[in-house]
Amino acid sequence: MSTDPKPPRPVPEGDEQLAPYFAAAKDGRLVVQRCSDCGALRFPPRDICSSCLGVGAEWVDVSGRGEIFSYNVMHQVYHPAFASEVPYAVVVVKLAEGPKMISNLLDCPVDAIRIGMPVEVVFEPTTERVTLPKFRPV
Amino acid sequence: MSLKGKVAIAGLGQTRQGKVYDRSYVGFAVEAVQLALADAGLEREDLDGLLLNPGLAWGTAAMGSFMLQQALGLRDLKLQATMNIGGATAGAMIQHAALAIAAGMCTTVACVFSDRPLKSPEEQKNRSGGKEGSAASYAFARGLDAAYGHFGVNAMYALIARRHMHTYGTTQDHLGAVAVAQRQWANKNPAAQLRDVPLTLADYHASRWVVEPFHMLDCCLVSNGGVAVIVTSAERARALKKPPVYIWGMGQGHPGGEPAETLVSGAPLASSTAFRMAEITPADVQLCELYDCYTFTALVTLEDYGFCGKGEGGPFVAAGHTAPGGSLPVNTGGGQLSSSYMWGMTPIAEAVVQARGEGGERQVPRRDVVLVSGNGGLLSTHTTLVLSPLPA
Secondary structure, three states: OOOOOOOOOOOOOOOHHHHHHHHHHHOOOOEEEEEOOOOOEEOOOOOOOOOOOOOOEEEEEOOOEEEEEEEEEEOOOOOHHHOOOOOEEEEEEEEOOOOEEEEOEOOOOHHHOOOOOEEEEEEEEOOOOOEEEEEEEO | OOOOOOEEEEEEEEOOOEOOOOOOHHHHHHHHHHHHHHHHOOOHHHOOEEEEEEOHHHOOOOOHHHHHHHHHOOOOOOEEEEOOEOEOHHHHHHHHHHHHHHOOOOOEEEEEEEEOOOOOHHHHHOOOOOOOOOHHHHOOOOOOHHHHOOOHHHHHHHHHHHHHHHHHOOOHHHHHHHHHHHHHHHOOOOOOOOOOOOOOHHHHHHOOEEEEOEEHHHEOOOOEEEEEEEEEEHHHHHOOOOOOEEEEEEEEOOOOOOHHHHOOOOHHHHHHHHHHHHOOOHHHOOEEEOOOOEHHHHHHHHHHOOOOOOOOHHHHHHOOOOOOOOOOOEOOOOHHHHOOOEOEHHHHHHHHHHHHOOOHHHOOOOOOOEEEEEEEOOOOEEEEEEEEOOOO
């Protein structure tokens, strides 16, 4: 692990809508929103359910298991925090429960990533206050 | 009531495009309108409608079209709007202009796009950020994405392209074939930014990765400049300087949901309306000017209009059908990959050039039915225009 000072990752810590998500991640739990009216699961969070337009929602635990829906490999540096990480992969994980999440895949070289690969969540402390859910191959 | 052949494009104005810095974004828009008016043989006073698609440089200017009205010194407009559905906006502006003209609200509408995302070397030197305002303007991130290093439209489209490759067996060679075919067209277009740069499939593979599966040559150019198109009634257009380019058909399609799941753009929806109005089928289309923010976008659009089966866009292009001399010329000026990126105005402008027979070395012989697509978001918004030099 490099000890060079590196600019911090841009994490939307102040995002009120994501606060329960970050709190759960810190606690080692992966959560998504569930519509109180129709039960549809959703992520990222919304004020109003796009399936039934119901207003109420609660955050519920999900299994943290899923599969790679798609991925790309970033070569261009768009933010200094990632300058020493290129090329790195960004993955879309389709959770077993349905919703999709943008994330990173740990413990897997970029050229070994495949669509359909089963993965599970791991929790990576990113800043003092924020732990980011990431994934690794099962 | 059909509008087929009732409304026409009567003027086209294109500023110099690419790494040109001698105008502001408003200045490029004004110059484009002046050029379009001159092309049509009209005066500024003849305009009574103004629609603007503001590029990135316009920022959050909520009333760009009013800014442009003032900059152009236009009085007593009867139609005005600032519009944005991404790369589908240019087509949408022409459609709204046509509808307003047919409804009797106005007679002569300028549809305008301009942008100035590139900073001159001098401007870059004078600001601390160095590269800010360059292609990085397209590198925004949504919500949590930045925390995972997911930046920019390139990266978002790459995820969809990867799904297409997985689902249909589309290969890197297929994507490269789009880039090579369009460059062959650009090599014949004096105004193309990459006119003098030949391209082979090997060159394509050797170009640097931006975000896999996209090489740099899978991504459109980033250009400064402006384009304006004058829309008026067919009757009025026939009395003007240039031969009219008639609007035979037009439609929109915005499917919603997740294009990454369906891998289908709004083209099927938009074309069903436009083809019915134009009274044509895909077999009648003689050339295409397709929105090509990426090689992948052009490829999937060919599938969605039915020029080949779903998932067969790669082999279709690799067989040479879309290149010079092919059975279905596509993006005959080089498109946004090799000529210039004026959002949806690039395909519309080239369609006008071809329909008039002004294409010079790149002019295609069969030009009676020209298909133009616009695409915005992530395969999310879509407009179709069917254009022709013939009234019906």
